[in-house]
Amino acid sequence: MTGPDKQRRKVQRGEEAGVMDRQNFLCWRVALLLLLMPCGLQCMSVHILNEQPVHVIPGSSLVLKARIEHGPLEEVSMVTWEREPETGLAPTRVTLASCPGKGFKCAGTRPNVHVNMQQQETTLEINGYSRADGGVYTVTVTDHKGAKTPAQCIVREYEEVHHVSVSINVSHSSLVCGEAWGTDPRFSWLHERVAITKTIGTISKDGTTLFVTMTPICGHFTCMVSNKLGHSSATYTAAPCETEGRGTTAAVACFILLLLFGGMLAFLLWWKRRHNYRRERLHEPLDASI
Ligand SMILES: *[C@@H]1O[C@H](CO)[C@@H](O)[C@H](O)[C@H]1NC(C)=O
DSSP, rough: OHHHHEEEEEEEHHHHHHHHHHHHHHHHHHHHHHHSSTTOOOOOOOESSSSSSSSEEETEEEEEEEEOOOTTTTTTEEEEEEEEEESSSSOOOOEEEEETTTOOOOEEHHHHTTEEEOOOOEEEEESSHHHHHOOEEEEHHHESSSOOEEEEEEEEEOOOOEEEEEEEEGGEEEEEEEEEEOOOOEEEEEEEEOOOOOOTTTEEEEEEEEOOOOOOOOOOEEEEEEETEEEEEEEEEEEHHHHHHHHHHHHHHHHHHHHHHHHHHHHHHHHHHHHHHHHHHHHHHHHHHO
């Protein structure tokens, strides 16, 4: 192979590499574009903004908000809100409200249901919530082609705390606070009506368990469970504490000492008076004779 040939080859190879680089570059750009536009042109999405499950205090208002997002070529042609029971063999869906057309004139099917539709947000409001309003709520967005995109959310009644109980786990020196009912329970512990200190025990992160460090376990342990609607408590009663016993013994001893002291004082007074009286009697005849 002559010198110029070699050089031509090198140049050719160089051009090939350049083409490959450009192709790679294009690939990357397309990939990047796809990444930046994850939904492309067709992507209707709807999600409910409330934290789930939604708990509602009876008599108050239930407000659900949903956010709608869609691609530049899509249009929302209808929004509906429906509800069905959370359990049951054949749950039936009822329509609560629908917002059809371009102007989204929403209409509720009941007097206490109000729906609002804005550019990218729809709000459902039910006033005077009752237990029957609980269930699975579905908001469905229909696009201009008739494709439906739903989002769901569970709604339950906010229940007050009741049926609190405390049980002891002897093998692990712990007290467990169980509560059968109640929404969002917050736990706190008391020993002899005073907040728990390190010398008595430590409380688990969720608050339901008290690991007792004091030995022996004694006195009254109270678990208090509370939420927005009030609180309920239960008490575990262990053997009476030693210090309590010592305290009463000391009090009794004090009382006896006081009695003894009082008795002695009374005796001394009595004795002194009798002595004086005798002396007076002894002096009397003398006085008379003078
Ligand atoms: C006591 O607590 C331990 C640790 O949490 C647990 O494994 C055990 O089952 C408990 N015992 C009883 C009787 O509840």
